[in-house]
Amino acid sequence: MPALGFGTLIPDPAVTISATKGALNAGFRHFDCAERYLNEREVGNALQAGLAEGITREELFVTTKLWNTNHQPERVEPAFAASLDRLGLSYVDLYLIHTPFAFQPGDEHDPRDPDGNVIYDREITLLDTWRAMEDLVDRGRCRAIGLSDVSLDKLVPIYEAARIKPSAVQVEAHPYLPETELLEFCKEKGIVFLAFAPLGHGIRPGLLENPVILAIAAQVGKTPAQVLLAWAVQRGTALLTTPRSAERAKENFDISALPEDAFNEINRIETRHRLNDVVNTGIPGFIPRVQSV
Numbered sequence: 001m002p003a004l005g006f007g008t009l010i011p012d013p014a015v016t017i018s019a020t021k022g023a024l025n026a027g028f029r030h031f032d033c034a035e036r037y038l039n040e041r042e043v044g045n046a047l048q049a050g051l052a053e054g055i056t057r058e059e060l061f062v063t064t065k066l067w068n069t070n071h072q073p074e075r076v077e078p079a080f081a082a083s084l085d086r087l088g089l090s091y092v093d094l095y096l097i098h099t100p101f102a103f104q105p106g107d108e109h110d111p112r113d114p115d116g117n118v119i120y121d122r123e124i125t126l127l128d129t130w131r132a133m134e135d136l137v138d139r140g141r142c143r144a145i146g147l148s149d150v151s152l153d154k155l156v157p158i159y160e161a162a163r164i165k166p167s168a169v170q171v172e173a174h175p176y177l178p179e180t181e182l183l184e185f186c187k188e189k190g191i192v193f194l195a196f197a198p199l200g201h202g203i204r205p206g207l208l209e210n211p212v213i214l215a216i217a218a219q220v221g222k223t224p225a226q227v228l229l230a231w232a233v234q235r236g237t238a239l240l241t242t243p244r245s246a247e248r249a250k251e252n253f254d255i256s257a258l259p260e261d262a263f264n265e266i267n268r269i270e271t272r273h274r275l276n277d278v279v280n281t282g283i284p285g286f287i288p289r290v291q292s293v
Contacts, residue, residue, distance in 0.1 A: 001061050001094070001168065001192055003233050004253060005030035007240035009286065013042045015244060020046035022246035024055065026253045032170070032194075032240050033087065034065035034098055035079060036109060036287060040086035048088050062087065063094040063168075065148055066133070068282050069109060071102035071124050076132035080141060094168055095133065095142040099149040100126045101282025110283075118283060126154065127161055134164045144168065146191075149278045152182045159189060168192040173237065174200050174207055174228065175266050176273040183237065193237045199228050201275055201286060212269055216262045223251060230255040231266045 006023040008031060010016040016039045020031070024046065033043050051057060064087065070079035080095060102124040104111040111119040133145040144167035147155060159165060169186055173179045173195035186193040200207035207213060208224045217224045225241075232239040234257060243249040258266075276285040 002030040003238045005240040007032045007242040008043045016042040017046045019244045022249045024050040026249035030061040032063045035067045044087035061093045065096040065098035068103035071129040073132040092142045094144045096146045096148040099282040100154045170194040172197045175269045195237045195239045198232045198239045
């Protein structure tokens with residue numbers, strides 16, 4: 001897995017295609033998708049254009065994710081096959097369980113009761129879903145499997161019970177939420193730690209305006225975004241960023257190691273703030289809710 005990844009959570013279909021092409025042109029070869037983003041087809045179109053221009057499939061690392069309404073074991077393979085079809089690929093490199101929460105099965109991504117509460121499927125365990133994910137690897141449908149939006153207390157039991165161990169864990173991580181204990185567990189077990197929101201989702205004021213980050217950026221002649229991305233890679237994580245323009249994609253791809261004192265200074269930032277509560281609910285906070293018709 002290339003350390004620098006392009007996240008495809010982009011609501012607009014046309015922007016999805018142009019941004020994905022811009023990322024390819026900037027040098028990104030790691031693309032993170034999801035059924036829930038509702039744009040796998042557009043990402044696939046952009047990737048197919050890149051393949052037609054000479055990029056090989058072996059150069060690409062493509063991830064997609066199983067949504068909560070498909071956690072039931074009999075729904076895993078059909079959901080995976082549908083994602084492959086939308087992406088226009090014969091395999092993916094990594095398939096993740098998008099969140100550790102099973103929702104009521106069906107075509108409605110965001111099932112709610114009359115009071116507006118999410119309807120969970122309490123009968124399905126995360127291990128039930130994981131067993132079905134293992135079957136996909138056995139049949140050569142995907143090269144690796146993992147978990148997303150998972151806390152350490154949910155990861156450990158799966159790791160211990162799994163016949164095929166998680167290859168990667170994708171979680172929110174940045175200097176305000178370093179997830180140090182989870183990172184150390186992943187390093188110990190050989191699991192790739194994949195950080196999303198490394199720039200704090202661009203929320204302002206936020207990480208990009210942090211005085212420590214700004215001072216280091218001025219010191220090393222880089223942008224605050226480049227400093228944050230360099231810190232993430234330097235601490236041993238892969239990362240996902242979602243530049244919408246070709247210029248921003250080039251900026252995000254152009255990072256270099258920070259001086260040790262600068263790296264350590266970022267580690268000493270004491271602010272703690274989780275931006276997305278998905279680990280507690282299964283509801284991604286940065287995906288527009290799908291309304292029932």
